[in-house]
Each structure stands twice: as C-alpha cells, then as structure tokens.
Amino acid sequence: LEQEVERRQRLGQESAARKALISKSYLPVRPxxxxxxxxxxxxxxxxxxAEYSRSPGADFEGxxxxxxxxxxxxxxxxxxx
Known part of the structure; x- marks a missing residue:
C-alpha cells in the first residue's frame, strides 16, 4: 500500500519530466x-x-x-x- 501511495505522489513529477522531454525532442513529421x-x-x-469570443463584450449568451x-x-x- 505504501508503494502505491509513493507511486501516486511521484506521478505529477514524472508526468512533468515526460512532457519536458517530449517538448525538447519532438519534431513534427509534417511541419x-x-x-x-x-x-x-x-x-x-x-x-x-472565434472572433466574437475575442471581442471585449463577449458573453456566453452571445x-x-x-x-x-x-x-x-x-x-x-x-x-x-
């Protein structure tokens, strides 16, 4: 049980490390x-x-x-x- 708790506590750090690695090394096949x-x-x-959403007076109803x-x-x- 303790191992599972520790594994789950590390998930965030491991995920961030994977994301950083992918961001540095990813090259699109078709840029x-x-x-x-x-x-x-x-x-x-x-x-x-999209244009409406960027406008200053945009709201959900609009x-x-x-x-x-x-x-x-x-x-x-x-x-x-």
Missing amino acids: DVYNTLQDEALAPEFLAA LLQRLETVSGEKRIYRVPV
Missing part, C-alpha cells in the same frame, strides 16, 4: 500541416464564433447565438470547423 492552416480553410461560422444548439437541455452545441 507544413501545422504552418499552413489559414482562415480560408475554416468554416465562416467557426471564424465568427456566443450561443453563433452556435447550433444540438440539445439545450444537455447543453450540447455544434459549430462547423
């Missing part, structure tokens, strides 16, 4: 995929929602006006990307 995403490739509805409601009861929304 062009990461660098070429342009606004033209995104749906206008998504761009409108954002909902830009999203399609799938289930209001379950608070499930959809926006094309």
